[in-house]
Amino acid sequence: MTPESFAHLTLAFGLLGNVVSFMVFLSPLPTFIKVYKKKSTEGFQSVPYVVGLFSAMLWIYYALLKTDCMLLITINSIGCFIQSCYICFFIFYAPKKARIESLKLIVLMIVVGFGLIVTLTWFLANGAGRVVIVGWICLVFALCVFMAPLGVVRQVIKTKSVEYMPVLLSAALTLNAITWFFYGLLLHDFNIAIPNILGVTFGVLQMILYFVYKNKKPVISDEKISELEAKKVETEEQKTSETRDQEIIDVVKLSALMCSIPVVTRSNDNTNDICHDRLAVEPPPVPVVAHTIEVAA
Structure with missing residues (x-):
């Protein structure tokens, strides 16, 4: 070369x-x-x-x-x-x-x-x-x-x-x-x-x-297993948190529904609260019947 x-x-x-x-x-x-x-x-x-x-x-x-x-x-x-x-x-x-x-x-x-x-x-x-x-x-x-x-x-x-x-x-x-x-x-x-x-x-x-x-x-190495277990625990905690949040939401919805029921009066109280522990409902009015008495002449 x-x-x-x-x-x-x-x-x-x-x-x-x-x-x-x-x-x-x-x-x-x-x-x-x-x-x-x-x-x-x-x-x-x-x-x-x-x-x-x-x-x-x-x-x-x-x-x-x-x-x-x-x-x-x-x-x-x-x-x-x-x-x-x-x-x-x-x-x-x-x-x-x-x-x-x-x-x-x-x-x-x-x-x-x-x-x-x-x-x-x-x-x-x-x-x-x-x-x-x-x-x-x-x-x-x-x-x-x-x-x-x-x-x-x-x-x-x-x-x-x-x-x-x-x-x-x-x-x-x-x-x-x-x-x-x-x-x-x-x-x-x-x-x-x-x-x-x-x-x-x-x-x-x-x-x-x-x-x-x-x-x-x-x-699968030990580190991989630990990582998978950590992810599993995190997922379960997330699901538990979501379930707890949903329960709280359901309770709030139920409370709102109960509070939306109309109330007429409360006995011995003149406040304007809607939801009360003890409620008094006025009884329906009794119909008045007219009686006719016939007198012999």
Whole structure:
């Protein structure tokens, strides 16, 4: 293979990686559309987006030090912008407690963490040594990120359900890892290639688990049972409350009906009340009969 064709192949994998990574960055959009409609973040967390922003900033710093990884700079710059939008959107609609926790995480990872990495590597190392140190930091952090799906894999095996493992996202992440693996391999940059080996491995594992368990009957976990029981209790309490309210309404209707019966008078009382405990009804008038007495002449 000629050096020119080799460079074209590297460029092709880099461009493909940019396209796939861009689609992966857009994958949380349905979540934020749901948040916008409900005007609430509900149970969602900002951790994935803060971690994604930190990772993108770290790779940009590494690519700037390397000087020959322009495609890493382009896609991670787009990633920084998208993740920042997600974080701002989350903070705007999150309740006060979640908003404070998100701000603490941003300060810890972005301001303190990334700031320390840049400051220490810039002043305590130089030249090739700085590139090696930052490369190892990127490698270790990427490995930690790629190990995150282990929790999903464990849950799928335990529940025998693929409910929480979207197959399209798993396929996109696998394809993304494959493209960046070959890009790093062709560049002879093992800081890029090695973490994506783990990404490909876990991606393929998720795809296999999906096809193994997609038609299996899911096992209801203890948390699911507790949730169903809580919903059942809540439904019964709601029904009881509705029944009690209906009884009160019936009593009020009955009282209103009783009070609507006309009353003529009340004995020894001249008040204008309609409903009384003791009522006296006037007896009907006795007809007067005229008697004629005949007198003999």
